[in-house]
Amino acid sequence: MSGLVLQLKNVVLSKEMMALIILKYNSFHIKRIMKFPTQTILWWLLVIAIIATPRLTNLNVFYARDELTIWSWSDQFSQAIWQGDLAGTLTMSDYPGIPMFWAQTAFLTFKYQFPALFPDTFIPVEQLTQARSLAFLAERRAVAGLLGTIQLLLVVGLLRQPLGQGGALAAAIFLGLDPFTLTEARLFRLESVSANFICLSLLTYFRFRQQARLRWLIFSGVMAGWAISSKTSAGLVVPAMVLLWLWESWQRQSKPFNFVNPLNNSLVWGGSAILAFGLIWPAMWIQPINALQHLFTRGLTQVSEESVWHGDVFFWGQLFDQDPGPFFYPVVLAFRTTPLMWLGLLAALWLLMRHRQAPQRELIGGLLLYAMLITLELTLILSKVDRFLLIIFPALSIIAAWGVARLPTNHRLLSLITLLVAQLIFTLPAHPYYFTYWNPLLGGGRVAMNSLPMGSGEGLDLAMNYLNQQPNAAQKTLVCGGSQPWCERIFKGTTLRSATYGDGSWFAADYASLYISHVQRQTYPPAVVNFLMAQKPLYQADLQGATYAWLYQVPQVDYVAPPETDLTGLGRLLGYSFNSQTIQRGQTLTMTIWWTNLGAGVENLRLRWVDNYDYGYEWGQALATPMPDYAHLPTDQPAILASQLHLTIPPETPPGDYQLRLGFTQSPIEFKLPEASSRLTVSNIAISQPMTLTVNDDQQTINQAMSSDLKLLAYIPSRQPLNVQSPIWLAFYWQASSSTTNQMVHLRLLNQSNQIVKEWEGIHTQGQYPPAAWQKGEIVKDVWALQADSTVPVGSYQLAVSLDDNDSIYRLPLEVWSQPINYDLPSMQVQQTTDFGSRLKLLGYDLFLDIQGDKKQLSPIFYWQSLTQFSQPFELELTLLVANTPVQSWRVPLAEGKTDWKAQEIVNTAYHFPVQIALNTAYNLEIALVESTQTHTLRLENIQNHLSVRLK
Numbered sequence: 001m002s003g004l005v006l007q008l009k010n011v012v013l014s015k016e017m018m019a020l021i022i023l024k025y026n027s028f029h030i031k032r033i034m035k036f037p038t039q040t041i042l043w044w045l046l047v048i049a050i051i052a053t054p055r056l057t058n059l060n061v062f063y064a065r066d067e068l069t070i071w072s073w074s075d076q077f078s079q080a081i082w083q084g085d086l087a088g089t090l091t092m093s094d095y096p097g098i099p100m101f102w103a104q105t106a107f108l109t110f111k112y113q114f115p116a117l118f119p120d121t122f123i124p125v126e127q128l129t130q131a132r133s134l135a136f137l138a139e140r141r142a143v144a145g146l147l148g149t150i151q152l153l154l155v156v157g158l159l160r161q162p163l164g165q166g167g168a169l170a171a172a173i174f175l176g177l178d179p180f181t182l183t184e185a186r187l188f189r190l191e192s193v194s195a196n197f198i199c200l201s202l203l204t205y206f207r208f209r210q211q212a213r214l215r216w217l218i219f220s221g222v223m224a225g226w227a228i229s230s231k232t233s234a235g236l237v238v239p240a241m242v243l244l245w246l247w248e249s250w251q252r253q254s255k256p257f258n259f260v261n262p263l264n265n266s267l268v269w270g271g272s273a274i275l276a277f278g279l280i281w282p283a284m285w286i287q288p289i290n291a292l293q294h295l296f297t298r299g300l301t302q303v304s305e306e307s308v309w310h311g312d313v314f315f316w317g318q319l320f321d322q323d324p325g326p327f328f329y330p331v332v333l334a335f336r337t338t339p340l341m342w343l344g345l346l347a348a349l350w351l352l353m354r355h356r357q358a359p360q361r362e363l364i365g366g367l368l369l370y371a372m373l374i375t376l377e378l379t380l381i382l383s384k385v386d387r388f389l390l391i392i393f394p395a396l397s398i399i400a401a402w403g404v405a406r407l408p409t410n411h412r413l414l415s416l417i418t419l420l421v422a423q424l425i426f427t428l429p430a431h432p433y434y435f436t437y438w439n440p441l442l443g444g445g446r447v448a449m450n451s452l453p454m455g456s457g458e459g460l461d462l463a464m465n466y467l468n469q470q471p472n473a474a475q476k477t478l479v480c481g482g483s484q485p486w487c488e489r490i491f492k493g494t495t496l497r498s499a500t501y502g503d504g505s506w507f508a509a510d511y512a513s514l515y516i517s518h519v520q521r522q523t524y525p526p527a528v529v530n531f532l533m534a535q536k537p538l539y540q541a542d543l544q545g546a547t548y549a550w551l552y553q554v555p556q557v558d559y560v561a562p563p564e565t566d567l568t569g570l571g572r573l574l575g576y577s578f579n580s581q582t583i584q585r586g587q588t589l590t591m592t593i594w595w596t597n598l599g600a601g602v603e604n605l606r607l608r609w610v611d612n613y614d615y616g617y618e619w620g621q622a623l624a625t626p627m628p629d630y631a632h633l634p635t636d637q638p639a640i641l642a643s644q645l646h647l648t649i650p651p652e653t654p655p656g657d658y659q660l661r662l663g664f665t666q667s668p669i670e671f672k673l674p675e676a677s678s679r680l681t682v683s684n685i686a687i688s689q690p691m692t693l694t695v696n697d698d699q700q701t702i703n704q705a706m707s708s709d710l711k712l713l714a715y716i717p718s719r720q721p722l723n724v725q726s727p728i729w730l731a732f733y734w735q736a737s738s739s740t741t742n743q744m745v746h747l748r749l750l751n752q753s754n755q756i757v758k759e760w761e762g763i764h765t766q767g768q769y770p771p772a773a774w775q776k777g778e779i780v781k782d783v784w785a786l787q788a789d790s791t792v793p794v795g796s797y798q799l800a801v802s803l804d805d806n807d808s809i810y811r812l813p814l815e816v817w818s819q820p821i822n823y824d825l826p827s828m829q830v831q832q833t834t835d836f837g838s839r840l841k842l843l844g845y846d847l848f849l850d851i852q853g854d855k856k857q858l859s860p861i862f863y864w865q866s867l868t869q870f871s872q873p874f875e876l877e878l879t880l881l882v883a884n885t886p887v888q889s890w891r892v893p894l895a896e897g898k899t900d901w902k903a904q905e906i907v908n909t910a911y912h913f914p915v916q917i918a919l920n921t922a923y924n925l926e927i928a929l930v931e932s933t934q935t936h937t938l939r940l941e942n943i944q945n946h947l948s949v950r951l952k
Contacts, residue, residue, distance in 0.1 A: 051152045051176035055145030055185050058432035059138040062461035063486045067188045068132060070097060071140060075129050077101040078108050090283035090291050094298045097190045098229040098281045100144060107143045132489055140188045148185045151196035152176060158203040162360050166412050167405035170419055174397035177423045179430050179437035180336040181393050191390045194234045197227030199394035202370060206363045217265060221272025229277050232295055233388065236377045240370045313384065314453045314520035326379050332386045335438050335448050338426045344400025351406050364402050367395040386453065433458045436543040445546030455517030457486045459541035459548025463513055464490035466539045479506045481513035481549065501528045505563040507554060507574040507594065514550040527596055531640035555594055559677035570600035570664045573671045582681040586651040593624055593643050600664045601635045602626045605643050608661040609680055617729050617783045622647040651691060652733060652779040654769035655684040666827055690777030693733055707806045709740040710771065721817035727785040734764060734782055736774040743771060747784065748800045757792055792816050821905045828863055830946055836929040836936040841865045849947045858915045863908045866901040873899050877928040888915060
């Protein structure tokens with residue numbers, strides 16, 4: 001050709017001479033051009049439009065599960081290629097995804113060669129792994145969509161001969177517009193690419209069967225190798241190929257059975273697949289053993305031994321442990337296919353049975369056999385996900401296309417147009433969220449959301465976009481109901497993980513979201529789900545009849561409790577608010593509390609307010625009651641609720657700072673509240689006339705002038721005797737008859753001989769609100785903490801109260817005892833009143849079996865009440881029996897170090913005994929109370945019925 005150009009360099013050619021030259025030297029190319037008339041070109045343009053349009057448009061929506069992970073693997077592969085690091089192409093990928101990674105690398109290379117073509121998404125290569133916005137993801141999805149488009153164009157090209165032009169166009173419609181196929185074809189994931197390679201492998205193998213040309217067999221093997229290099233699950237095609245070879249052997253058999261040709265075919269096919277697998281993956285060139293071992297441990301073994309759900313699988317309205325059973329994929333197939341596909345499949349089956357000599361029978365029958373075998377193989381694998389079934393959808397689409405195309409019709413073109421319109425009717429409503437397509441004949445998304453796992457990220461982006469439109473969105477915080485990256489890369493504000501639902505810290509957020517996949521699998525705490533869904537959502541993403549995401553406003557509180565602010569077995573504190581933390585004397589504090597009932601009951605939440613001193617005198621308390629919207633909640637189930645309480649500050653309360661303590665009536669242990677959120681400031685009020693003391697049953701009236709300007713009106717005696725172990729509280733009510741000065745208060749403990757054995761002194765209210773600040777007629781409550789020391793003997797005393805330089809003294813009785821006394825009856829598992837002689841009574845008991853590993857410990861708690869006052873040590877002997885046969889026995893002090901008993905006091909004694917006990921055996925426990933001269937016994941029958949097992 002170059003010689004011809006030189007000869008004609010200076011010659012003016014006529015049109016006729018030019019035509020002759022072209023015909024002479026390019027007749028071959030002219031013939032090829034003539035094979036593509038306008039009609040064929042238009043046909044291909046239509047096919048390209050059908051396949052490419054849904055794969056390359058509106059790709060900047062939501063983040064799908066696994067995409068970000070695969071994206072990072074792809075970037076790792078690209079960087080390794082650019083750096084010449086062949087070993088670096090062995091990424092952490094489980095799949096391994098090599099053809100897709102090559103396509104992405106080619107795109108990135110082109111992008112960095114021509115940055116001007118990408119003004120909005122071009123970034124320095126050093127920042128490649130940091131750019132994860134939807135705009136960048138859309139580019140990567142477009143590359144995947146383009147790769148899938150090329151694959152399907154090859155598939156359609158291979159189908160023109162066996163199915164004809166009409167059948168191939170029908171196949172393009174099914175392959176290009178099937179909604180379930182589009183779910184993966186538009187994502188940066190690998191199922192679609194792998195499935196298309198398998199389809200190409202099958203079609204070229206059947207082309208080999210038809211034409212007996214070796215190139216088709218080799219091409220089939222190469223496609224299979226690339227399919228497996230895309231996703232190891234494509235290896236499931238190998239058993240299908242083995243069956244095809246056996247089928248071929250059966251057809252070729254003479255006598256005896258002949259395996260020669262199929263064996264040769266399998267060797268060529270398998271060798272081509274292995275070679276293609278090795279050549280496309282650079283890591284296989286230098287580290288083949290490491291690469292294969294990586295695939296085996298990260299891919300095949302993991303899929304076969306562990307569900308990708310890592311736990312419960314939602315199916316048919318319930319949760320299954322790992323494997324949902326053999327009906328999972330048939331149900332998925334029914335819901336994920338269109339009525340058109342079922343029409344085509346049924347027509348194909350009818351044609352196969354009716355026309356046994358149909359020229360496409362081997363192709364269609366082989367594809368059908370493949371689809372059935374793959375479905376069976378997938379069913380036998382532990383890990384079950386609906387997208388895994390995509391591997392058979394190209395085959396099903398071809399079968400359906402053949403069936404529809406062979407239906408009787410007088411207007412083939414009109415039939416194809418009708419097919420295209422009908423397919424669009426099913427597909428377009430789901431655009432661009434093709435995951436939301438569910439077979440409308442089975443109830444669509446409304447039924448599917450209660451039957452099959454749903455949610456790969458679709459819909460959550462709509463909730464994020466809604467939030468971004470709200471005022472000050474960038475300053476807000478959201479609990480992401482799905483995977484946190486799905487939210488944080490779209491939402492302008494701050495996101496928290498859904499794990500915060502478990503520790504209570506989610507209450508610090510402004511918004512909370514739930515996502516369908518997590519709701520189905522019950523990964524959220526049920527109390528959180530019930531609480532949120534009882535509210536009207538700010539927004540919910542409804543797509544194709546199913547709700548995918550819910551968005552709620554989190555109650556706004558003054559203070560959010562720290563994570564895991566729990567009282568085990570009782571409740572968890574979430575947050576709380578006050579009408580004000582500065583309250584005037586005589587006014588009411590209102591507190592709204594958000595909390596989780598974990599067993600305390602909704603009526604037992606209690607607020608106490610105490611002073612700021614070490615021992616914390618309780619100035620008052622109030623019980624919280626559920627707010628009306630939560631009054632209906634069951635008291636014996638975990639539930640989140642809002643309770644409210646009202647605490648009136650008595651007028652005689654000294655102004656100053658106090659502490660709030662929140663807990664439950666059943667337990668002395670209270671929530672740990674941050675200091676700022678637990679402070680209560682009582683402010684002073686001006687009085688215009690003398691105050692009147694409100695008399696209650698606890699007060700002892702005195703009404704005695706202690707000086708010229710101070711009167712002692714009353715006092716509240718302590719329920720506890722004065723003792724060494726802990727302080728007791730005495731509260732005095734003073735009234736200023738006129739303006740006064742600060743005076744020292746003297747409290748002297750007097751014995752029977754009127755001798756001072758202990759003395760306390762100080763300013764009223766310990767100087768917090770001294771008398772000099774009191775108003776005329778004002779009443780002030782003055783609290784004293786008193787504690788004995790070891791030098792004060794047990795006995796009855798008097799406490800003398802007086803002021804400086806005044807002769808007025810008031811004496812009140814006071815008893816000294818060895819330890820504090822409890823008269824309150826606690827809650828217990830079993831109440832059983834039994835007298836043990838004339839001194840002690842058993843009120844009841846708790847029985848716990850603590851299990852830690854293979855160690856077991858019997859932990860009983862007994863509740864005793866003294867019938868009289870006495871001093872006497874006791875021992876307790878416990879015997880564990882099976883029927884009447886002793887198994888183990890223990891002898892311990894009844895109450896370590898306790899000898900003095902007050903009449904009617906209640907003492908609980910707890911023990912821990914190592915045991916060898918079987919939970920399915922009946923046991924009795926014999927209790928013997930041993931005094932110096934006698935023993936009292938009680939047998940508890942069948943204690944296993946009352947055992948509470950605690951796992952540690």
